[in-house]
Amino acid sequence: MGYFDTLMADRYEGLHFVSDGASGLRGLIGLHSTRLGPAIGGTRALATYASEEAAVQDVLRLSRGMSYKAALAGLPHGGGKSVIMLPRGPFDRERLFEAFGRAVHRLGGAYLPAEDSGTGPEDMAFIRRATPHVLGLAGKSGDPSPVTAFGVLRGIQAAARRVLGRSDLQGLRVTVMGVGHVGLPLCELLHQQGAKLWVSDVDAGRMKVAVDRFGATALSPEALVAQAADVYAPCALGGAINDTTLPLLKVKLVAGAANNQLAEARHGEALANRGITYCPDYAINAGGLINVAAEVGTYDREKAYARAALIHDTIDQVLARAKETGLRPEQVADKMVEEKLYG
Amino acid sequence: MGYFDTLMADRYEGLHFVSDGASGLRGLIGLHSTRLGPAIGGTRALATYASEEAAVQDVLRLSRGMSYKAALAGLPHGGGKSVIMLPRGPFDRERLFEAFGRAVHRLGGAYLPAEDSGTGPEDMAFIRRATPHVLGLAGKSGDPSPVTAFGVLRGIQAAARRVLGRSDLQGLRVTVMGVGHVGLPLCELLHQQGAKLWVSDVDAGRMKVAVDRFGATALSPEALVAQAADVYAPCALGGAINDTTLPLLKVKLVAGAANNQLAEARHGEALANRGITYCPDYAINAGGLINVAAEVGTYDREKAYARAALIHDTIDQVLARAKETGLRPEQVADKMVEEKLYG
Numbered sequence: 165m166g167y168f169d170t171l172m173a174d175r176y177e178g179l180h181f182v183s184d185g186a187s188g189l190r191g192l193i194g195l196h197s198t199r200l201g202p203a204i205g206g207t208r209a210l211a212t213y214a215s216e217e218a219a220v221q222d223v224l225r226l227s228r229g230m231s232y233k234a235a236l237a238g239l240p241h242g243g244g245k246s247v248i249m250l251p252r253g254p255f256d257r258e259r260l261f262e263a264f265g266r267a268v269h270r271l272g273g274a275y276l277p278a279e280d281s282g283t284g285p286e287d288m289a290f291i292r293r294a295t296p297h298v299l300g301l302a303g304k305s306g307d308p309s310p311v312t313a314f315g316v317l318r319g320i321q322a323a324a325r326r327v328l329g330r331s332d333l334q335g336l337r338v339t340v341m342g343v344g345h346v347g348l349p350l351c352e353l354l355h356q357q358g359a360k361l362w363v364s365d366v367d368a369g370r371m372k373v374a375v376d377r378f379g380a381t382a383l384s385p386e387a388l389v390a391q392a393a394d395v396y397a398p399c400a401l402g403g404a405i406n407d408t409t410l411p412l413l414k415v416k417l418v419a420g421a422a423n424n425q426l427a428e429a430r431h432g433e434a435l436a437n438r439g440i441t442y443c444p445d446y447a448i449n450a451g452g453l454i455n456v457a458a459e460v461g462t463y464d465r466e467k468a469y470a471r472a473a474l475i476h477d478t479i480d481q482v483l484a485r486a487k488e489t490g491l492r493p494e495q496v497a498d499k500m501v502e503e504k505l506y507g
Numbered sequence: 508m509g510y511f512d513t514l515m516a517d518r519y520e521g522l523h524f525v526s527d528g529a530s531g532l533r534g535l536i537g538l539h540s541t542r543l544g545p546a547i548g549g550t551r552a553l554a555t556y557a558s559e560e561a562a563v564q565d566v567l568r569l570s571r572g573m574s575y576k577a578a579l580a581g582l583p584h585g586g587g588k589s590v591i592m593l594p595r596g597p598f599d600r601e602r603l604f605e606a607f608g609r610a611v612h613r614l615g616g617a618y619l620p621a622e623d624s625g626t627g628p629e630d631m632a633f634i635r636r637a638t639p640h641v642l643g644l645a646g647k648s649g650d651p652s653p654v655t656a657f658g659v660l661r662g663i664q665a666a667a668r669r670v671l672g673r674s675d676l677q678g679l680r681v682t683v684m685g686v687g688h689v690g691l692p693l694c695e696l697l698h699q700q701g702a703k704l705w706v707s708d709v710d711a712g713r714m715k716v717a718v719d720r721f722g723a724t725a726l727s728p729e730a731l732v733a734q735a736a737d738v739y740a741p742c743a744l745g746g747a748i749n750d751t752t753l754p755l756l757k758v759k760l761v762a763g764a765a766n767n768q769l770a771e772a773r774h775g776e777a778l779a780n781r782g783i784t785y786c787p788d789y790a791i792n793a794g795g796l797i798n799v800a801a802e803v804g805t806y807d808r809e810k811a812y813a814r815a816a817l818i819h820d821t822i823d824q825v826l827a828r829a830k831e832t833g834l835r836p837e838q839v840a841d842k843m844v845e846e847k848l849y850g
Contacts, residue, residue, distance in 0.1 A: 166559030168533045168592070171526040178610060179524040183514040190511045198613060216509030249511070267521060270541060272615015506529075 167220060174228055175506070177242075179220065182267035187259040188251040191267060192219055194227030196243040197235075198274050199505050203244030204299065204457055205230040206280025207264070209287070211250035223247045229423075229446060230453070235501045236478060237450040237471075239457050244275040250282075261287045265294030273297045278456050299459045308452035311472050313349035315451025316421045317357070318476040319443050320395060323417050326483045327441045328394060334358035337393035339415070341365075341385065342400025343374045346421040346449075350399060351378045364388035365400075386412075395419055403427040405442075410434050419443035419479075432494045444497040447478050510563060517571055518849070520585075522563065525610035530602040531594040534610060535562055537570030539586040540578075541617050542848050546587030547642065547800055548573040549623025550607070552630070554593035566590045572766075572789060573796070578844045579821060580793040580814075582800050587618040593625075604630045608637030616640045621799050642802045649808075651795035654815050656692035658794025659764045660700070661819040662786050663738060666760050669826045670784045671737060677701035680736035682758070684708075684728065685743025686717045689764040689792075693742060694721045707731035708743075729755075738762055746770040748785075753777050762786035762822075775837045787840040790821050 167179055178195040195203050205227055213219040223245050231243025248264060268277055268291060278300035279288055285302035292298050299305070320338070324330040336359040340347050343365045351361055355378035363380040364387070365371045374380040383391060392414040398404030402424035410431060418425065418440060425445045426432050435442045451472040458468040482500070486493045510522055523536040538546050548570055556562040566588050574586025591607060604626075611620055611634060621643035622631055628645035635641050642648070663681070667673040679702040683690050686708045694704055698721035706723040707730070708714045717723040726734060735757040741747030745767035753774060761768065761783060768788045769775050778785045794815040801811040825843070829836045 167524055168526060168559055171524060172528055172531075172533065175528040176526055178526065178613065181510055181514060181522040181524075183511060183519055183521065185515055185518040188515075190515065195613070216511055270521065270538070270615065270617040271613060272617065274613040274615065 184263035187263040188255050189260055189263040190249040191264050192223045193246040193275055194223035196227040196231040198242040200242050201240040202273055203242040203275045205245035207246045207277040207283050208280045209248040209250055209282040213249050219247050232501045233446040233450050233453055235504045236447050237454055241457055246277055258290050261290030262293050265291035268297055269295035299456050304463050305455050305459045308455040309345035310349045311455040311468055312346045312421055312451035315472040315475040316350050316448050317353040318473050319448035319479040320419045322476040322479040323419050323443050338395045339388050339391050339393045340397045343370045347399035362391050398422040398425050405431045417441050421449045432492050436492050442493050443479055444494040447497050527606035530606040531598050532603055532606040533592040534607050535566045536589045536618055537566035539570040539574040541585040543585050544583040545616055546585040546618045548588035550589045550620040550626050551623045552591040552593055552625035556592050562590050562592055575844045576789040576793050576796055578847045579790050580797055589620055601633050604633035605636050608634035611640055612638035642799050647806050648798050648802045651798040652688035653692045654798040654811055655689045655764055655794035658815040658818040659693050659791050660696040661816050662791035662822040663762045665819040665822040666762050666786050681738045682731050682734045682736045683740045686713045690742035705734050741765040741768050748774045760784050764792045775835050779835050785836050786822055787837040790840050
């Protein structure tokens with residue numbers, strides 16, 4: 165089975181192997197779609213890929229996810245992703261990322277990298293030496309987490325209105341799994357709106373902040389999942405909705421910042437069968453992408469927030485159409501994207 | 508063994524899988540080097556690749572060959588090549604090549620396709636709809652064969668002077684294997700210079716033209732290879748210098764238009780051991796590439812010929828350095844390229 169089988173099956177535009185002997189660069193750029201504009205997506209740098217095939221499958225899957233997220237957020241962008249297989253021995257990081265920058269430049273702006281797992285603003289600065297086609301630079305859009313949190317809040321507001329008939333979040337009960345970069349500012353925003361919070365985190369210090377500042381109740385992860393509430397907000401690792409957690413949930417809505425919240429597609433069906441409404445992860449957590457995309461041209465934080473506020477309307481549309489059609493929200497979201505990309 | 512192993516071993520810049528579901532496009536673009544300028548190289552379209560791996564190895568090998576040819580010819584270009592794996596069922600050629608054009612366009616000018624096996628000017632015109640980055644269009648540089656033939660003549664002139672001590676080609680005995688697009692105009696040029704010709708070709712009609720117009724003697728392929736002469740000019744398929752032909756040759760020089768004249772690298776050594784001087788194929792047959800490269804900007808046939816005339820100097824340098832260093836001409840040519848690309 166060759167790479168073209170995967171590429172054709174999920175309508176990729178390209179898979180680019182980029183290399184440079186002098187710096188030891190072995191990089192992969194997955195380009196799912198540039199139909200709506202230049203493809204945006206982070207650059208991962210890891211030394212731990214089991215094989216070239218594993219890295220290829222990772223970069224392809226992730227680039228497709230970016231296409232869907234960008235399209236549903238209404239951004240003039242497609243989806244891409246890149247992976248640098250870090251040399252196992254010693255290497256010159258500056259030369260490596262500069263060589264990657266030359267490879268990005270050869271794509272002529274079709275792909276715009278940004279920071280991701282294993283990379284940071286300094287790596288983006290190395291890339292910038294070779295090409296203007298890079299985002300996530302220091303002093304530009306900055307930390308995307310508050311914008312992501314704001315987008316999730318707007319999504320929760322839309323879902324609370326449509327599913328729970330609430331015009332505000334006063335007294336809304338929300339369980340938040342993970343109070344890190346995004347979970348904590350989300351707690352703050354929810355607290356400002358009068359919501360009642362339960363939180364859990366592997367880091368006791370972060371939980372204490374939520375308890376002290378936002379009146380949250382700290383729970384173990386198991387207790388949090390089983391806590392009766394209106395909304396469950398997964399804001400930690402992927403796969404929060406799985407065979408273990410599903411039977412325990414006592415909520416009406418799942419709406420959080422984490423990526424890949426459904427461990428498997430069938431868990432979306434299981435949520436629906438239990439009468440729980442799922443706000444598709446990539447629809448509600450697009451704020452970070454919206455923020456970094458705002459670096460194209462001149463970055464304006466107000467514009468980024470204004471665009472992230474529209475996540476309210478996206479979630480509202482998804483849930484309305486799910487009700488009309490009988491499809492699940494995550495199916496509706498995919499369908500909306502595919503209409504934009506291929507309709 | 509992954510593709511990165513090949514890419515790193517021979518210093519490739521990139522291997523690009525490009526695909527398009529709507530048109531069925533499965534294309535590969537090998538980018539060996541853009542160090543000296545945009546990579547030039549033809550687009551092959553075949554339905555017969557045994558596997559994806561076979562197509563990848565083909566496109567990589569060919570793109571590296573283009574790098575070497577362009578660099579040695581002193582062109583401001585790197586080497587690339589592309590392959591389209593034609594759909595096995597019915598397909599819309601126009602849509603297919605237009606989709607390939609979009610993929611080429613996403614490379615932002617780093618790669619410039621041209622016609623090659625299985626493609627023609629009309630396919631380049633389909634590509635042109637999606638991108639300006641294409642060569643080989645109808646009404647531009649046209650048939651490259653006469654320029655290739657002229658370059659080979661210039662190379663033979665340089666080698667005849669340096670190896671045979673001849674200041675002209677009057678009475679030079681040349682055996683020409685293959686009198687097609689390039690071989691026939693080469694015969695014409697050699698005839699004009701007073702050379703005496705022997706020819707062989709699978710097509711009796713073409714041989715007759717060489718006999719009638721240029722006073723050539725027609726021979727069977729076996730007889731041609733064994734004909735005593737000054738120069739053997741392979742102008743047909745690759746692998747002309749092989750275990751069968753080598754012991755038969757009674758010439759001082761091998762200098763022809765065919766690609767990949769040495770069946771294996773060791774045949775270069777065997778030629779040298781027999782006291783036969785080999786004019787490296789990619790040095791002497793660069794006229795076609797020089798001609799299509801002249802399409803960048805405004806095509807000027809006189810300029811193309813002027814540049815192809817410099818093949819004389821390239822061959823002269825290669826042979827001079829071979830004499831100085833004791834290296835074989837094809838080793839010197841590779842070294843000269845590698846100094847340009849990596850020195």
